[in-house]
Amino acid sequence: MAAQRIGIAGAGVLGRLLAFTLSRAGHAVQVFDPASGPGPRADSGLRAAGWTAAGMLSPVAELERAGAEVFALGLRSCVLWPQIVQGLNQPVDLRMQGSLLLAHRGDAGAAQRVVGLLQAKADAPYQPQPLSLDALRELEPAIQGPALAWLLPCEGQIHPWQALQALAAQGAEQGVQWHWNRSVTRVDAGELLVGAIHPERHTFDHVFDVRGVGAKPALPVRGVRGEVFWLHAPGVPLHRPVRLLHPRHSVYLVPRPDDVIVVGASEIESEDRSPVSLRSTLELLSAAHSAIPALAEARVVHTETNLRPALPDNLPALRHAPGLTVINGLFRHGWLIAPALVEQALHELSL
Template sequence: MHIGIAGAGLLGRLLAWTLAHHGHRVSVFDPAPGPQPLFDGQGAAGFTAAGMLSPLAELETAEADIAARGWVSIACWAGITSALAERGHAVPFARRGSLMVAHGADLGAARRVLAHLASKPLRDEGGNPSGHQAPSPQVLDSALLRSLEPSLHGANGPLHAWLLPGEAHIDTVRALQALHDDAPGVAWHWDQPVHTVEAHTLGLANGQARRADLAIDVRGIGARPALPVRGVRGETVWLHAPGLGLQRPVRLLHPRHRVYIVPRRGDTVLVGASEIESEDRSPVSLRSAVELMAAAHSVMPALAEARILRMDRNLRPALPDHRPRIDMAPGLLRINGLYRHGWLLAPSLVDDALTQLKLGRLPTHALPGIAAAMP
């Protein structure tokens, strides 16, 4: 088939990569000047994301079927990164679990979060029990925490900590670049914004109409007014911290902050958590930067000597119910509303849509300890 895709963010690249490897002829249109990240708040939100794949942790605020999709996506990312590596495109992906930590004064609030996680059985999109049991957080004493992450300890006393087994993280920048570079035959049309997407047709901003057997709309907030999508601002700080040696994503459970610290290659860590109901794309505010870095320093004192590489921001596409949405009609596919769960949900949504359309499947690896075949 000839398939036209509006949007070259995470969903667009994942769709183009999968469809190309199943023999389809793919054209992708995007307003960005090229495939590389600019970190200016204007490009694909996937470049800004930290890449935490945390279905269990997200149960704090998300529905149980979101977590079920997340476990499927982790198995897909294992298969995708393996397939990319076989063709010379290495993408750092690790499944060592993640950590939740809390200061002693915040133990009550942390226990309420953990009780909430335990109260949500996994369910499919129809609200039915999935038949699978999510792993439970494992309490870590000080010695176990020190053996897993020596640099993780409270600045003013010991931390309470829990290991969330089975969770993972991925290098988002490397993954987006690899999906672009390993998509054989895909025609990438940069500086080509799409204004309308209808059945079999992409309407470009320059007035041209591009016909295709299937038109796919994955433009995020650019899909307005066809979808009631809005932008939710997120901010991250990139730090260079030689010798830190962090192996797993860390979430700080705090009454006011849900700060996360995610390791990247080259002694780099990302610190983030801000979620602001605003479509402002201006640089990171002083308040956000101070709060994020102070909270991270409180559980990882070695960050005091880290160097700030960049502060990034972008807009996550969210629908009114904060849930993802797949719309299908003859000659038309729309996927949107990934909100704060983009990397956690994208493979599951893409695989679901392409399976229904009989256009292909994502590679997947069955992972021990996780029901990789969850609905």
């Protein structure tokens, strides 16, 4: 197809993946976002959820609450992410070494219920594989508390900060025009209205609305609060994401380079972006410590709160109209499903 002029509202995971892919295909791409720049410290009060995410790529574990569509998109994205990362000029920590489900003996009932659900919903090659304690110690010697463990071999993780920055840098090299400090106030077919006081009209052959929670009120999207903790834990090795199956709260730990372990995440029906609560601190960090006792001396170096963009049915939505595509509702699995959704959208548009 001849080169198209493309406008994108929103530079989160979706906006950056779209810009990277479309510019690589030779299209002229412009992206508008209220953030002050492409890096993690740029802020606008609407900080992309993608910065805060743990970056787990968990098609199977997400089946506890998601359905077949998210599972299929997730499996496809696990194939696409390595190809995307290979096309970037900056390094991105992407690990596809599986993930672990863990449970304490006293929580065996709740854990078996979840594992049974995943076994019923996932096709045979992707189902949780029970691990003996010896096998667990071999994979992750730091895990000492839980007595039950399962390996999810097809899962992995990506480093969101590295990926978001690398996608922006690569897009710029491919000719993407990034317009920072620019809020899109209205999206119409082939048109973006930018700015509130003296709005500018920008016209394109096609526009994408990927503003996440910022798409309100055009979409019935809501923010679901999530809190995460970054621990600095030198000498505590962790090689893959782990989830602790617990009857009351769901807790995960995700290793990052430089001895950092991200512990997350609360899921609260609130659009409150204020700092982490005492209750989440106690619950998440106690659970993390119960799985890896050596974390006792870890330092809490960073905490973060953000909003996951969710639609009323908690499912992702991809809708086309002439000159306009809307993608939203990636909820708790944006990193997991964004590459496959972008691939699907561009295929449907023949772009």
